[in-house]
Amino acid sequence: xxxxxxxxxxxxxxxxxxxxxxxxxxxxxxxxxxxxxxxxxxxxxxxxxxxxxxxxxxxxxxxxxxxxxxxxxxxxxxxxxxxxxxxxxxxxxxxxxxxxxxxxxxxxxxxxxxxxxxxxxxxxxxxxxxxxxxxxxxxxxxxxxxxxxxxxxxxxxxxxxxxxxxxxxxxxxxxxxxxxxxxxxxxxxxxxxxxxxxxxxxxxxxxxxxxxxxxxxxxxxxxxxxxxxxxxxxxxxxxxxxxxxxxxxxxxxxxxxxxxxxxxxxxxxxxxxxxxxxxxxxxxxxxxxxxxxxxxxxxxxxxxxxxxxxxxxxxxxxxxxxxxxxxxxxxxxxxxxxxxxxxxxxxxxxxxxxxxxxxxxxxxxxxxxxxxxxxxxxxxxxxxxxxxxxxxxxxxxxxxxxxxxx
Amino acid sequence: xxxxxxxxxxxxxxxxxxxxxxxxxxxxxxxxxxxxxxxxxxxxxxxxxxxxxxxxxxxxxxxxxxxxxxxxxxxxxxxxxxxxxxxxxxxxxxxxxxxxxxxxxxxxxxxxxxxxxxxxxxxxxxxxxxxxxxxxxxxxxxxxxxxxxxxxxxxxxxxxxxxxxxxxxxxxxxxxxxxxxxxxxxxxxxxxxxxxxxxxxxxxxxxxxxxxxxxxxxxxxxxxxxxxxxxxxxxxxxxxxxxxxxxxxxxxxxxxxxxxxxxxxxxxxxxxxxxxxxxxxxxxxxxxxxxxxxxxxxxxxxxxxxxxxxxxxxxxxxxxxxxxxxxxxxxxxxxxxxxxxxxxxxxxxxxxxxxxxxxxxxxxx
Numbered sequence: 001x002x003x004x005x006x007x008x009x010x011x012x013x014x015x016x017x018x019x020x021x022x023x024x025x026x027x028x029x030x031x032x033x034x035x036x037x038x039x040x041x042x043x044x045x046x047x048x049x050x051x052x053x054x055x056x057x058x059x060x061x062x063x064x065x066x067x068x069x070x071x072x073x074x075x076x077x078x079x080x081x082x083x084x085x086x087x088x089x090x091x092x093x094x095x096x097x098x099x100x101x102x103x104x105x106x107x108x109x110x111x112x113x114x115x116x117x118x119x120x121x122x123x124x125x126x127x128x129x130x131x132x133x134x135x136x137x138x139x140x141x142x143x144x145x146x147x148x149x150x151x152x153x154x155x156x157x158x159x160x161x162x163x164x165x166x167x168x169x170x171x172x173x174x175x176x177x178x179x180x181x182x183x184x185x186x187x188x189x190x191x192x193x194x195x196x197x198x199x200x201x202x203x204x205x206x207x208x209x210x211x212x213x214x215x216x217x218x219x220x221x222x223x224x225x226x227x228x229x230x231x232x233x234x235x236x237x238x239x240x241x242x243x244x245x246x247x248x249x250x251x252x253x254x255x256x257x258x259x260x261x262x263x264x265x266x267x268x269x270x271x272x273x274x275x276x277x278x279x280x281x282x283x284x285x286x287x288x289x290x291x292x293x294x295x296x297x298x299x300x301x302x303x304x305x306x307x308x309x310x311x312x313x314x315x316x317x318x319x320x321x322x323x324x325x326x327x328x329x330x331x332x333x334x335x336x337x338x339x340x341x342x343x344x345x346x347x348x349x350x351x352x353x354x355x356x357x358x359x360x361x362x363x364x365x366x367x368x369x370x371x372x373x374x375x376x377x378x379x380x381x382x383x384x385x386x387x388x389x390x391x392x393x394x395x396x397x398x399x400x401x402x403x404x405x406x
Numbered sequence: 407x408x409x410x411x412x413x414x415x416x417x418x419x420x421x422x423x424x425x426x427x428x429x430x431x432x433x434x435x436x437x438x439x440x441x442x443x444x445x446x447x448x449x450x451x452x453x454x455x456x457x458x459x460x461x462x463x464x465x466x467x468x469x470x471x472x473x474x475x476x477x478x479x480x481x482x483x484x485x486x487x488x489x490x491x492x493x494x495x496x497x498x499x500x501x502x503x504x505x506x507x508x509x510x511x512x513x514x515x516x517x518x519x520x521x522x523x524x525x526x527x528x529x530x531x532x533x534x535x536x537x538x539x540x541x542x543x544x545x546x547x548x549x550x551x552x553x554x555x556x557x558x559x560x561x562x563x564x565x566x567x568x569x570x571x572x573x574x575x576x577x578x579x580x581x582x583x584x585x586x587x588x589x590x591x592x593x594x595x596x597x598x599x600x601x602x603x604x605x606x607x608x609x610x611x612x613x614x615x616x617x618x619x620x621x622x623x624x625x626x627x628x629x630x631x632x633x634x635x636x637x638x639x640x641x642x643x644x645x646x647x648x649x650x651x652x653x654x655x656x657x658x659x660x661x662x663x664x665x666x667x668x669x670x671x672x673x674x675x676x677x678x679x680x681x682x683x684x685x686x687x688x689x690x691x692x693x694x695x696x697x698x699x700x701x702x703x704x705x706x707x708x709x710x711x712x713x714x715x716x717x718x719x720x721x722x723x724x725x726x727x728x729x730x731x732x733x734x735x736x737x738x739x740x741x742x743x744x745x746x747x748x749x750x751x752x753x754x755x756x757x758x759x760x761x762x763x764x765x766x767x768x769x770x771x
Contacts, residue, residue, distance in 0.1 A: 087468075087519025090648070094465045094744030095517075095656075130648060134520050134641020 056082045058131045061218035062139040063110065063348060066147040072117050072125065074139065076101070077110040079220030090128040090136075091117045104132075108220055119144045148285070150345045158282055158340040165281060165304065166274045166336025171329045173308015180309075180316040186385060188316060192373045193386040195310040197393020199266075199370070202273050202307075203363035205401070207231070209280065210356030217349025226350055230357025231364065234272060238265055238365040262314040262369055267331040269362035270307045274332065276356040278339020283352075285344055306396055307332060314373065465744035466657055469518035474655075477514050479530035481653035482662060485632050488619070489534040491544075501542045503591075507533065508549040509556045509601070509614065516639045517649050517656055517746065524639075525552055525601075525612040531654045532635040532679065533616030536599070538591040540623045549584040556609065559602035560618055561718070564589035571602045578603055594622040596701035596720045598635075598677050611640055611647075611681035613654075617720075619675060622704065629671035629724065632664065636686045636715070636737070636747065637679045645682050649746045650737065656746020663750035668730050670756070674723040675701070678715035686747075687714045688723070689738040695725035712738050727753040 041047075059080030066073040072091070078084050083104040089096050099114040119125060125141040148154050180191060210227035222229065245261040311328050320328075343352070374386045474480035491503035507527045514524040514531060527533030538544055548558045555578040559570035567575030568589045576585035601614035617633050637654060638647030649656050666672045674695075678686045689712040696706035697713050701722040713721060727733065736748040 085519065088517050089468070090745065093741040095467055095746065097466060097468055128648075130517070130520055130641065132519050132521060134516075134522055134639070134648065136642045136644075136648065 056133055058082060058084045058133065058135050058137070060084055060086075060105070060129060060137045061220075062137075063218060063350075065139070065141055067119060067141070067144055068147065070116060070118055072115045072119060072127065072141060072144075074113045074115065074127065074129075075110060076105070076113060076129070076137075077218045077220070078105045078107055079218040081107060083107070085132045086111075086113060086129050087132050088130040089113065089115050090130065091115060092126055121145055148344065154344070155341060158285070158344050159337050161281060161285070162278050162334075162337030162340040166278060167329065167333035169304030170270070170274075170308040170311070170333035173305035173310075174312050174325060174329055176309050177312040177316065177325070180313055186376070188313070189374055189376060190385040190389040191309070191313050191316075192370060193389025194393040194396070195266075195313050195389075196367055196370050196374065197390040197395075198306050198310055198397050199269070199363045199367050199393075200390070201394045201397035201401075202270075203360045203367070205397075206273055206276055206356045206360040206363065209276065210353045210360065213349050213356060214353035217353060221350040224353075226354045227357035227360070230354040230359075231361030234269075234358040234361030235365045236361075238268065238362055241265070242365075242369060262366075262373075263311055263320070263328055264331070265369055266311050266314065266366050267328040269359070269366040270310065270332040271335040272355070272362045273359040274304075274307075275335035275339040276352070276359045278336035278341075279343035279352050279355060280339075281336075282340035282343025282345075285340075304333075306393075306400070314370070464660060464748065466660065467518045467746075471658070471661055472515040472518050472655055477655075478512070479654075481651075481655045481658040482664075484530065484532065484535075484653045485634065485659075485664060487535060488537045488631070488633070490537050496543055501539065502545060503538050503542050504545045504547070505534070505536060506547040506549065507558065509552045511552050514613070514654070516641065516651075516654065520641055520649070522639050522641055523612075525554075525556075525609065525614050527558075527614060527616055531613035532637065532677075533599070533614070535617040535619065535633045535675075537619040537621065539621045539625075540591055540594040542591040544587075544589055544591055546587045547584060548579060548587060550579045550581055553581050554609075555580050555603050556601045556614065557603055558587055558599050560587065560589070560599045561597040562589065562618065562620070563592045569602075570599075572604070591620045593702055594620045596620075596675050596677065596698075596722050598679065598718065598720060600679070607645070607681045610679065611638075613637075615679040617675060617677050619701075626673065626704075627671060629673040630666055631673045631675070633675045633677075634688075635677045635679050636688070638681070638683065638742070638745075638747075640682060647680070647682055647745070650680070650742040651746045652749060657748060659749035663732055663752035665752045665754055666727060667756050668753050669726055669728065672725050672727070672751075674725075675720070676713075676715070676723055677720040678717060680717060683739075683742070685714055685716055685739075686742065687712060687738045689736060690723075690725065691734040692729065692731075693725055693727055693733060695723040698722040698724070727751070729753065730755055 057080045059078065060076045061079050062074050063077050064073075064075040066075075076086075083106050085104040086101040089098045097116050099116075101111045101113050105111045113129070115127065117125065119141075122143055122145070125144060127139045127141065129137040129139070131137065180188065183191070207227060210230070211224050214222075214224045214227055217223070242261060242265055245264075308329070311332055312325070339355075371381060374381050374383075374389075376383050376386075380386075474482075489505065491505045494502045494504075496502050509525060509527060510529055511523070511525050512529060513521045514526075516522045516524075524531060536544075536546070546558060546560075548556075550556050557570040557572070557576075557578055560568075564587075565575075568587050569575065570587060572578045579585050597618040597620065599616055599618050601609040603609050615635070615637075617635060619633075634652040635654075636650075636652050638650040639654075640646060641648040651658065674688075676688055680686045691711075694709055694711045697708040697710055698704070698706050699719075699721045701720070706724070713723070715721065730753045733751045733753065734748065735751060736743040
C-alpha cells in the first residue's frame with residue numbers, strides 16, 4: 001500500500017515539474033544526457049568491451065593523382081576504421097623515395113604522398129603503398145601524362161571547353177523557339193513529350209555515371225549512397241522552389257506564367273547535369289584521357305542542342321524577353337564551364353558522384369513538372385503522339401550520344 | 407577517374423579547340439610554353455615525364471635502416487657468423503658437435519617501418535649458420551617454442567628417421583615439445599636446413615631456414631668467408647614477395663657495404679631460401695668468381711659473374727678483387743634488386759684492413 005502511494009506521489013510531482021519547465025529545456029535534457037553518456041563511454045574506453053579482435057583494417061582511397069616532372073603525387077584518404085601509416089612505396093616493382101605521410105593517417109584524414117619516379121609519358125605505373133603491417137594498397141596510373149599546370153591560360157582553356165560543350169549548343173537549341181511558337185497545340189505536346197524523353201535519357205545517364213564514379217572513390221563518405229542523396233536533395237529543393245514560385249504567382253494573380261517557372265526549373269535541372277558533364281570533361285582533360293578535337297565539339301553540339309529545345313518548349317506560348325532567354329541559356333549551359341574548372345583542378349570523386357546524383361534528381365523533378373503539359377483535350381497523358389515524342393527524345397539522345405563515345 | 411564512359415571522346419581531325427585555345431591565349435596574355443604545347447598536341451608519346459628529375463641514385467627504402475637491435479639480429483653480423491657448436495670427442499675419436507635450436511615467433515622489421523610476423527630459429531633470420539667438418543657426428547636438439555608444429559629438415563645424407571618430416575621419426579614437433587636430430591656430417595659441401603611442415607611455403611617463407619656447411623676434411627684455402635642467404639618476405643600474404651634481400655634486410659649492405667681486402671680470397675656461401683619466386687640469382691660487378699655448385703667438389707665448374715639458383719639450390723663463390731673501391735652485387739632479376747636484394751662490397755687496401763674492415767671473421771675456437 002505504502003509503496004503504491006509513494007509511486008503515485010512521485011508521478012504527480014514529475015507531472016508538475018514538466019509543466020513548470022519551458023518546452024525547450026525538455027528538448028535539451030535528453031541531448032545533454034546523450035552527450036554525457038557518450039562522453040563517459042569514450043572516457044572509460046568502452047568498459048566491458050575489451051581489446052579489439054583481429055588485425056588492423058587498413059584502407060586508403062587514392063582520390064587524386066597528379067603527374068609532374070619526375071614525381072607522381074597521390075592524394076590519399078583513409079576510409080577505413082584504423083589509422084594507416086605508409087612505411088614504403090613501390091612503383092613498378094622497385095622501392096622509391098617519397099615525401100609526405102610521415103605520421104599515421106587517421107580515419108577520414110587525407111594526405112599527399114609525393115613519389116619520386118622518372119615516369120615516361122604514355123606508360124603505365126603500378127604504385128604499391130606498403131603500410132606498417134606490410135599490407136599493400138595498389139593504385140594504377142594508366143598511360144601517364146603530365147597534369148596541366150592550373151594557370152590562367154589553363155582556366156581560359158577550360159572555360160572555352162565549357163562554352164563549346166555547354167553554352168553554345170544550348171543557345172543553338174533555343175533558336176527553335178520561333179518554330180515552336182507557330183506549331184499547333186497538338187504538335188507542341190509532342191515536342192514537350194520529346195523534351196521529357198530527352199530529359200529521361202539524361203537522368204538515367206547521370207545516375208549511371210554517378211554510380212560509376214561513386215564506385216571508384218572513397219567509400220567512407222557513402223559511395224553510391226551519395227548519388228541517391230544528391231538526387232533526393234535536388235528533387236526536394238526544386239520541388240520546394242517550384243512550390244514557392246507557384247505561391248508567388250498565385251498571389252500576384254498573374255495567370256499563364258507557369259511556363260516561365262517551368263522553363264527556369266528545366267534550365268536548373270539541365271544546368272546541374274551540365275555541371276556534371278563539365279566535371280567529367282575537365283577531369284578527363286587533366287588526366288590526359290580526353291583528346292580535344294573537332295569531333296568532340298560537333299558531337300556535343302548535336303547532343304546538347306536538344307537541351308536548348310527542352311528549355312524553350314514550355315515558354316512557347318508566352319513571350320519571354322531576349323534577356324530572360326539568355327539568362328535561361330546561361331543557367332543551363334554555364335555550369336559546364338564551372339564543372340570543367342572544378343574537374344580539372346580539384347576533382348573529388350565523392351563530390352562528383354553527389355553532383356551527378358543532384359543532376360539526376362533535378363531532372364526527375366522537372367519531368368514530374370512537365371508531365372501535365374503532355375495532357376491532350378481528353379485528359380490523356382500517354383496518348384500516341386506523346387509516346388512517339390518520348391521515344392523520339394530518347395532515341396535522339398541515344399543516337400547523338402553515340403557521336404561522343406567510342 | 408580513369409576513363410570516360412559515354413563521353414570518352416574520339417581524337418580526330420583538326421583540334422578545333424586547340425585553335426580556339428590559342429586565340430584565347432593571345433587574348434589573355436603570355437601563356438606558358440608548356441600549356442600551349444599541351445593544348446595543341448596532347449599525347450606526345452614517348453616523352454620523358456621527368457627529364458632527368460627523379461633519376462638520381464639507387465632504389466632505396468625511406469627512413470634508411472631498420473632497428474637491428476629490436477629485431478635481435480644484424481645482417482652485418484650474420485654475414486660472418488659461423489656456429490661450430492659445442493664440440494667434444496667421441497670414444498672412436500670423432501668430433502661430436504652439439505647445438506640447441508629453438509623455434510620462436512617474433513615481429514621482424516623487414517624494411518623501415520614494416521613489421522613482419524616472422525617465425526625463426528634462435529630468434530634470427532636466417533637461422534644460425536651451422537658448420538661442421540666432414541665425418542663429424544652432429545646432434546641438434548630442437549625445441550619448438552612456437553605456437554605451431556615445426557621440424558628441422560636437413561639437406562644431407564642421413565637416416566629416414568632423422569629427416570625431419572611428418573610421419574617419420576619424431577615427425578612434427580608440437581608446440582612446447584622437443585626432439586634431437588643426430589647424424590653424420592656428409593657429404594662435404596654447402597647445404598641448408600629448414601622447417602618441413604605443411605603448408606611448406608608458409609613455414610619457410612616466414613623465416614624458418616638456415617645454412618648448413620660441411621667442410622671437407624682437408625679444409626678449403628684460407629679466405630675471408632661470408633654467408634649469404636637470399637630470401638624475401640611476403641608482407642601482404644598474397645604469395646608474392648614485397649621485399650627481397652640477402653640475409654633478410656633489403657639494402658642493408660647498400661647503406662653499410664661488406665668490407666673485404668684487395669687481392670685476398672673472398673669465399674661466399676650462397677644459399678637461395680626464397681619462396682614464391684622460382685629462381686634467384688647473384689651478379690657481381692667489376693669482377694668474376696669461381697663457382698662451386700653445392701660446394702661438393704673442390705674444382706669450380708664455372709668462372710662467371712652471374713649464377714642462377716632455384717629454390718633450395720646453393721653454391722660457393724670464390725673471388726679476389728684486384729681493385730679497391732665499391733662494387734655492387736645483386737640479383738640480376740632487376741625487380742628483386744630494386745625491391746631490396748642489392749648490395750655493395752667495399753674493397754680496402756691490405757694495409758688498411760684493421761682500420762677499414764672492422765668486422766673480423768669469427769674463426770673456430
